[in-house]
Amino acid sequence: MTDASTTRWYLMMKCTLQRIVQLGGPESFSRPVALAIFNQYWVLESLRTLAFDEDNALADPKWLSLLGRAEESSTRKVATERDHTRLLRCMALLGRLNYRSLSWLVRARAMRYSNSLPTNNISSLRDSIHLGEGKDIIQEGHMVRQELLKLAPDLHTHNWIQGRSLYDLMMSLYHCGPISLSRLFIDPLWSILGEPLPMLPEDAIRYHAIAALEHLQRRLQVAGMESVFFLPLLTTVALEVRSRVYRDKISRIFDSVEGKGFAVAATARSDTQLAWALVGSSGGG
Structure with a gap:
């Protein structure tokens, strides 16, 4: 808790929990209680891989198959769990x-530099393969965006059976997506690549940032x-808001987390404030 870096948090997730989960395999989480614990791990591991720009092995088919067990029933309870797992999948x-x-x-920049050298003759086949991979990534981005957009109405209308705190957690995750x-x-x-990109307009991004902040609070x-x-999640939101009012709210949340004994929150707050200083502030969102 006194570690002001993210090293211990990272090592706990990657070198301890991830190893236990990977060694056990999907078959270790077939029972309801074990699956519920695994879902909590899923959230934490997804946050870790996004924060550290690492691959998420939970996107492999063998792990995604664990999330399909609640989709055969239409009861309210199971429907809620189903949409929970849809969000975890996203x-x-x-x-x-x-x-x-x-x-x-990274490869695109390297190839761009290599192609600019007069003595270098990059294979056109290699270029075309790389462009094809880029287009595949864009198409996957559109797919994830559609999944998130289809999920939004269901998340908003469910009567969350496990209380308001679970609802706020799920909505925070959703809006940051x-x-x-x-x-x-x-x-x-x-x-x-000449392809339409799965990006939201800036005003829509600000809406999601403010909504996520409210749920996080x-x-x-x-x-x-x-x-x-x-x-x-808080860092994701912090980088999108320009208003002093919202930035003050975010700073207070960092203070609150630090007050619970986590020194890393002070580091996150300092990094965020540096980013704010670089981009300036405004009176809007």
Whole structure:
């Protein structure tokens, strides 16, 4: 808790919990109680992979198949659980998409530099394969966006049987999804593919950021030790707001998490304030 970096949090998730889950395999989580625990791990692992730009192994078919068990019934309870798992699926796919898109950009920059050298003759086949991979990533982005958009009405209308705190957690995760997805394709290099990008308009991104902040505020009021795991979501929101009012709210949340004993919140707050100083502020969202 006194670690001001993210090292211990990272190592706990990747080197301890992930290893236990991967060694056990999907068959270890067939019972309801084990599956409920696994769903909590799913959220934390998805946040970790997004925060550290790593691949999310939970996007593999063998793990995604665990999420399909609640989809055969239409009762309210099971429908709620079904939409919960739909959101978890989107988070895993978004984590893998983030990793693939960043890897593609690294290769694109390297190829762009190599092609600019007069003595270098890059194979046109290699170029075409890379462009094809980029288009596949864009299409996957559109698919994830559609999944999120279809999920929104159901998340809003369900009577959440496990209480308001679960609802606020799920809505925080949901609203951060379109923000993260849109920012994956902000690099100008994606424009060379000539494909429409799965990005939301800026006003829609601000709407999702403010909505996520409201849910995070309510959730963190009742959160205990788990509050540290919401820092990636809070950082996602913080980078999108310009208003001093919202920034003050975010700073107070960082203070609250730090007050629970997590020194890493002070580091996250400092990094966020540096980013705010670089982009300035405004009176709007």
